[in-house]
Amino acid sequence: MKKIGILFGQENTFPQAFVDRINRINPPGIFAEFVSIDKVLQGADSGYAVIVDRISQDVPFYRAYLKNAAITGTAVINNPFWWSADDKFFNNALAQKIGVPVPRTVLLPSFGLPDNTADTSFRNLVYPFDWNTIFEYVGFPAYMKPYAGGGWKHVYYLEDKEDFFQKHSETGQLVMMLQEEIDFSQYYRCYCIGGKDVHIMPYNPKNAPHQRYQSDFNGSQALMKKITDHVLALNQYLGYDFNTVEIAVRGEVPYAIDFCNPAPDADINSIGEEHFEWVVETSARYAIERAIKQKPGKDNLTWGKFVQRTPKAVKKTDTAKSVAAKKSPKKSPAKKQQKEK
Template sequence: MVLRVGLLVGRERSFPDALIAEVARRDAGVVVSYAELDITSIDRPPAYDVLVDRISHEVTCYQPVLKLAALHGTRVVNNPFWRIADDKLFGTALAARLGVRVPKTVVLPSKSYVEGVSSETLCNLRFPLDWQGAARELGFPMFIKPHWGGGFRDVYRVSSLEELWRAYDRTGTLTMIAQEAIPWSQYVRCIVIGKEHVLPALWDPRLGHFDRYVRASETMPPLEPALLARCVEDARTLCGALGYDMNTVELAIRDGVPYAIDFMNSAPDFDITSLGPEHFKWTVEKMADLVIKLAHEGPPKPAMSFKDVMR
């Protein structure tokens, strides 16, 4: 019996097409294709052994379908129960509890609220907010970014209370976090597949999108072996705790210590023009290993509780 892997994607083509070809080349009894979804009944989930989700963060109507598929035994990458529950404040706090260094971080009440929310509704919020206290704790410059979200949207670097307030006034109903800025000498991005396989690389966010991997060695010194090992260890720790089988973990190196900056990328950029040929080849091969393994393993053991379904 041929096992089926479905890919949920957006506009990307280089990675999914390469994964389809790589799995077909191995002739391992597994077929990968673009998934097809329709109106979905609770007793007729999509007929796939594995689903690789790279777009439900934007096409949110896929999220309940993925959870339904997981309930019926489909292996979903990344686990939809874990991923949808994540947020940046919790993730940062979890990282700190696990011994991974992170920037000082606070969560901000929203600037505005949906219609019908009044001052009475907000009676638990203290006014005026302690902006001066937050500034003393984090220092300037600092970054404010959405509690949920990605793609560097609605992210602001601010250098004073006045800049902070101006940026905050533009955030609307978004819930934002504020983080201290970490001045760094090196910046590392780790591609992590299957929670275990880690490819660390210098990555320069100051460069243009397509140069961040390929030209980073021109702008930063190489990583010493001990520091490289620490980055790999931190990436594994974070992905193991968060349950991500497909992720990228970004670490800023300050005074020889890695700080986890961005590590909840459930649909990381795997395009060949971004990764470059060598990183792309490694990523495709490791993802092929993962989906073939999950397809042959089959459904997890029957769940005894909702908590078990989420594992």
Template sequence: MTERIGLVVGYEDTFPPAFIAKVNETPGFRAELAKFGGTPERYQSPYRVLVDRLSHEVPYYRFHLKAAMLAGTYVVNDPFWWSADDKFFGFSLASKIGVTVPRTVMLPSKSYAPSIDPSRSLRNLEYPLDWGKIADYVKFPAILKPADGGGWKNVSRVNNMDELLRDYNDSNQLVMTLQEFIEFDEYVRCICIGKKFILPIKYDPRRRCYVEADNFLPKALEQKILDGAWALNHALGYDMNSVEFACKDGVPYAIDFTNPAPDMCVRSILPRYFHMVVDEMARFTIELAREGRKNASVHAFQKFLESPIPRPETT
């Protein structure tokens, strides 16, 4: 019996063929671009594993993947958790599990949809914001960025109050976060697969590119980064992620770590690291398929479904 592993992707052109070819080297397993449409409520999935790299952009895919998961497919990453997370929650979670993060404040949107009447719908919102208190906590320079964004979109460095208010006023309906800027000595992006494989790569955020380098981290700092990435992925439940650290004076500050569809293009992560990532993704998904593993969310649903439904007492 051949176990099928499906890949859900968009415009990617280097990772999909390399991943499919690598999986298909192993007898008994077949990787392919997944196909689905017209999902019935009693869906039976033909895939043992689905690797999701696009459902954040295509809502139907996200809904389908939840049905596939209930049907017994292991989905990388769990669509229920992915639907629920946001970057600001990640910072709050990191602080709870002992991972160092910069001082961060979430800001309400500057503007709202026309259907929102501020005098009625925003009665719980403090107005005006205490900008002095916010700036005193975060300090300048700071980074203004979306609370749920990615891909460096709508991100700006602000050096004073005037720049902060200018960029905040341009953010329109986005929910933004203001975050302490770390004057880093070293910047690292870790590609993480299966919660165990963590590949720290030197990264240049100014040029937004990976840099090939050997032994670029002191051993003690590297271990702190590995420990932090491991803790974050376990807390978030991610099997596929990238985790960024800005390092200053031997302290790694987790900057960005809710990236459940991380960049895996050979032109971005460089051939040396690309082949390592492809090999590990293939190995991990084959392991999932071979073991018939289920997502953690499925176990919670199964426990509920298998338990007797409590009925209210009658009088």
């Protein structure tokens, strides 16, 4: 019997619905439950074929538990190793690399010194920064937000450079990004599950939180196709099994604004019944799919195209031959003739 577990925190509606949906589908040899942890021994099997992670971004203990589970064969949704390494600034650079439009963005050093550092820790950092070039590149008005994290925390709207300097001084040790404002005519939040299923939701970040999904944007079929393609490309390159991508449309160009949301809001009270039904059904069936494919003791994680890339000319067999050649160098023609005599 294979178990699918969900690891979660304060959310209420999605975890129970997810477990109930899998058990209602009742796939042979598979059932779902809330993850239960009473000990974590190094290298010990977690007992779960699949774990859906909804909370480890806030609980380091859970992140370590999931890495241990993964190394013993659990398929963790999302990959805890990649999630630990990822950030929003890197995401933007990757999007630009694969041809997905993103706002012009700059990484900023923290205003306050990180713990256990001093001025001498930053001898490689030119001060003051080249602010004129940065401001010319990004333009105003602009947004400033943390390079990692989510939930609209510590997001600032900036009118001009004076506003920037004043608000940056409030950010303490946070590493921030300065980002071009996309003056949008349409905005969408898009679920992506399994790197293959996309659900596009009209969304307006300018509304109050409880009204953001109450939007009536209605883009063309061509725009929806372009958004879907961009969402799929981003998640396939990043390797996220469960994520949302926020898209701001300026003109007919969809800009990816935020796509590092591996534990996105899935509460029925905020996203509404229609979107809730889609995410519960799609995530349940995807978890079942992963449980069926899961091989005990093997690596069952999803790795994105960015980290899968290897030199095409080098194969394992070629590498093995080269190692063998180094261990047993070819005999010179003279030695070969001596041996034949």
